[in-house]
Structure formats: C-alpha cells, structure tokens
Amino acid sequence: MANPNLELFPDTEAKSTGVMAAQQIKNAIDQGYVLPDRPIEPVQLQPSSLDLRLGTRAYRVRAGFLPGPKSTVLACLEQQGDDVVELDLSSPQIFERDHVYIVPLMERMRLPKKVSGKANPKSSTGRLDIFTRLITDYGMEFDRVPEAYIGPLYAEISPRSFSVRVHHGATLNQLRFVVGSPSPSDRSIRDLHKSQGLVYANDGIVIDANVDKGLTLSIDLELGNDSGPVGYIARSTSAVIDISKTNHYETEKFWKSIERPMDGRIIIEPNHFYILASKELVRIPPDYAAEMIAFDPVIGEFRAHYAGFFDPGFGDGNIQGVRAVLEVRAHYVPFSLQHGQIVARMIYERMMQVPDRLYGRELGSSYYNQGLTLSKHFVRGL
Incomplete structure (x- = not known):
C-alpha cells in the first residue's frame, strides 16, 4: 500500500x-x-x-x-x-x-x-x-x-x-x-499550558497546572455556594434504557442525587456507580486531542472514567474550560474521597491537522457546555 x-x-x-x-x-x-x-x-x-x-x-x-x-x-x-x-x-x-x-x-x-x-x-x-x-x-x-x-x-x-x-x-x-508513534510528555503538557492554557477556575481564570505523568485532575466535593448536587449514584432497578432515545427518561427513576457534603468528603462503595465532576475546568486546544487514563492504582483503588477521549475544542468557549465528568467505581473496598483529591490524569496528543469541525454547539455535541451532566438519554433540567 x-x-x-x-x-x-x-x-x-x-x-x-x-x-x-x-x-x-x-x-x-x-x-x-x-x-x-x-x-x-x-x-x-x-x-x-x-x-x-x-x-x-x-x-x-x-x-x-x-x-x-x-x-x-x-x-x-x-x-x-x-x-x-x-x-x-x-x-x-x-x-x-x-x-x-x-x-x-x-x-x-x-x-x-x-x-x-x-x-x-x-x-x-x-x-x-x-x-x-x-x-x-x-x-x-x-x-x-x-x-x-x-x-x-x-x-x-x-x-x-x-x-x-x-x-x-x-x-x-x-x-x-x-x-506513527507520537510520545506525549509532561514537558510538552507544561509548555502547552503555559502557551495556551489547559485548566481554569470557575471564573474562567487560568490556574496552575499539576502535571505528573499527565495533567492531573481533582474531584469537586466543595460545599461552597453551589446548591446543586455534587454527583449522582445509580439506583438498583429492573427498568430498561433504550439507547436510541434521548431526553426521554426521568432522572429520579434511575439516579439518586448526592448532596454536597458539609466536610467535603464522600465514601464510594464497591458495586455502586457514581457520576461526579472535576474541580478544574478543562480545555482542549483545537490542535490537540486528549485521553483520560481510566485507572491508576497510585491515586486510589477506583476507576475514574470509562469514556477517555476528549475532542479538540472541548471547553474552548466564551468562558474557558469545562468540568470533566467522571464515571467512578470503587474496586474492592469502600473508598473515601475528599475535595481536591487527585482522581484522574489526562494525556494530551498532537493532532496532525486542526479538525475542520470542532467540539461544541455547532457540531451538535451533547455535552459541549456541561456541568455535572448525566447521559443524553435523561430529561435535562431535572
């Protein structure tokens, strides 16, 4: 060929x-x-x-x-x-x-x-x-x-x-x-953050990046001024979800919301599934793609993410950065998470070209402006 x-x-x-x-x-x-x-x-x-x-x-x-x-x-x-x-x-x-x-x-x-x-x-x-x-x-x-x-x-x-x-x-x-075999490095991630900005606070201001075998992300469990839930836990149910249906199912039938803890801590239990969010707001520049490492025993006996791909243009809007939604499962024993604890790492990889379509509203991306968001199958706003 x-x-x-x-x-x-x-x-x-x-x-x-x-x-x-x-x-x-x-x-x-x-x-x-x-x-x-x-x-x-x-x-x-x-x-x-x-x-x-x-x-x-x-x-x-x-x-x-x-x-x-x-x-x-x-x-x-x-x-x-x-x-x-x-x-x-x-x-x-x-x-x-x-x-x-x-x-x-x-x-x-x-x-x-x-x-x-x-x-x-x-x-x-x-x-x-x-x-x-x-x-x-x-x-x-x-x-x-x-x-x-x-x-x-x-x-x-x-x-x-x-x-x-x-x-x-x-x-x-x-x-x-x-x-080929592009090899992303911590140095390249630091340089990219310095030149373009990869992580932001809630107000859209760039913050220091913690880079250690990838860009580290921490968990959002702060009480703060946010009255919304800190996450969701899947209910035990015999109901079936048709994956072809969007904006269809009532959240409460499938999920229990987790209120923001007073002490900034929650315990995740084995055999339960949690939707949580990162403390940092994340951005992927148009000429880069990113992948989240799904499981790293160094930071805890849990899996923090199933869907590891983040597209070019993710979080690249009027206010820089979007929270990364985390799909969390404890592996063996109950595990205590506290606000700001490192839970995941992201690797940035260079694109060969800037895509002719970027992640966002124009592409119809389901989670382009996500906060703590369940899958597109559930009615939004509940």
Missing part, C-alpha cells in the same frame, strides 16, 4: 505523526482504510475519531476474552460452545445487566503501515455504565488496533448498572487513528 503520509495528507502543514483529524479520517475512508458493511454516515465523523456501529448479530457469552496471537474472535466464540447465545440485532434486543456480549461491528479495517487505532467508549456509553471494549482478531490487548491491521472489529459490551435495549447501527464506542 502506498505511503499514507503522501496520499492522505498532501497539506504541507500536516504533522508527520499524531492523531488524524476528521477530514483526514474521511480521506482514509475514501481510500479504503475502512471497509464498512454500509456507507459511513457523516454523523459518525467526530473531530478526532470515528463512531463505530453495531452489526446485525450479537453473541451473549459466559465471559469476555482476548483471542491472543494465534486465534480469531469467531474461533474463540466457537470454542465456548453451548455457552454462546446468538442474538439478531436487526430488531432491538435487550442486553441484560451483568452479562457479556460480543458484537461484530459494521466497520472492518485495512490499515497501512504506520497507521494504528485506539478505541474508547463514547461519552454517553460511559455515563450509562456500559463497559465497552474493542477487540481485534489475534489481539493481545483491548481497545488497540495494531499498525497495518487487516480484519474485522468487535465490541465487548457489558451493561453494569442498567439493562439496555440496542439495535444494529447503534454506536457505543469510537476509534482514533494514529500515524
């Missing part, structure tokens, strides 16, 4: 390595690096990623897996025998809470050398506590498409808090295309 840098990126201003922008992803699709079962729809193209669609089949399995270097995903499914139940997604199907499903996606890959991919759940997927990971044939790690990979893609899906109704064509995860 021809050199992707020459074919895809004729613009001399494009960087030789980095994350592909929307217009470059479109060019890659046109040149056959993505082979979809149905034509790619414009709504799938995000500023720095491509939404991936569920195919017409799904397999309920006893346990998730990685195929390893000598096997395909379908061969692994065959080995599970009677433990596999096939579902037809050409009509809506319910994915039950605490079950695992493997779904072939509509998009296949035919990547050239120097081009790889990495995936993450979409924001709405994470805020519904739907554990979603990408798998490839012969794959040895989740959410990674190796350089020059040719073959199908699969999603491993496991709803954790709520059973959900899904159908073919639904998008639960997204894929970034990376050219």
